[in-house]
Amino acid sequence: MNKIxxxxxxxxxCIILITDYxxxxxxxxxAFLISVSLSSMSQCFIGSRISAAVQFVYIVLxxxxxxxxxxxxxxxxxxxxxxxxxFEILTGTVLLFNIKRxxxxxxxxIFAIIAVSFLLEKRTSELExxxxxxxxxxxxxxxxxxxxxxxxxxxxxxxxxxxxxxxxTERNRIARMLSTNVGILEITSIRVDNxxxxxx
Numbered sequence: 529m530n531k532i533x534x535x536x537x538x539x540x541x542c543i544i545l546i547t548d549y550x551x552x553x554x555x556x557x558x559a560f561l562i563s564v565s566l567s568s569m570s571q572c573f574i575g576s577r578i579s580a581a582v583q584f585v586y587i588v589l590x591x592x593x594x595x596x597x598x599x600x601x602x603x604x605x606x607x608x609x610x611x612x613x614x615f616e617i618l619t620g621t622v623l624l625f626n627i628k629r630x631x632x633x634x635x636x637x638i639f640a641i642i643a644v645s646f647l648l649e650k651r652t653s654e655l656e657x658x659x660x661x662x663x664x665x666x667x668x669x670x671x672x673x674x675x676x677x678x679x680x681x682x683x684x685x686x687x688x689x690x691x692x693x694x695x696x697t698e699r700n701r702i703a704r705m706l707s708t709n710v711g712i713l714e715i716t717s718i719r720v721d722n723x724x725x726x727x728x
Contacts, residue, residue: 530655535567535605538601538648542601543560546560546599555595556598559595566586570606571606574609574610579610584618594630597630600638602645
């Protein structure tokens with residue numbers, strides 16, 4: 529969502545620049561439509577050869593007709609998001625090639641909008657990186673939490689098992705002791721009975 533908002537801001541600045549250029553309205557509208565279409569294609573196929581081809585075609589259009597340079601910051605946003613140094617150098621070359629076709633104010637505005645485009649893309653990229661790290665950290669903490677919960681449950685079951693074994697062991701010991709005492713009492717009572725029967 530941030531990329532769309534950033535590209536919309538750059539687009540508004542480019543529209544202001546293209547209306548100030550003074551070229552025919554038809555050519556300005558055509559440049560606007562072509563620029564938006566190619567920028568959208570570049571964004572859809574980001575990281576692919578199609579995106580690189582679209583960016584290259586746009587840069588060639590800028591060499592062909594300088595009115596496309598007014599919308600160059602919009603395409604530069606896509607170029608920056610892919611970090612293609614070759615296309616960044618071509619963008620600078622296009623601007624230097626067309627420097628005589630623009631007034632000084634327009635050149636400064638184009639460079640300023642490109643700088644804004646660069647800063648917006650860099651900020652968005654850093655924000656996305658931070659969000660991805662946050663999501664990764666949250667996922668890892670949830671995994672650790674699940675593992676700790678399972679380990680805690682295992683330890684509780686193990687403790688309960690150990691308690692059951694200790695109780696059963698103690699019962700068996702008491703039962704043996706009682707059995708031994710009962711046996712001793714029975715033997716003692718039999719002996720006493722036998723001793724009494726012999727004396728009688």
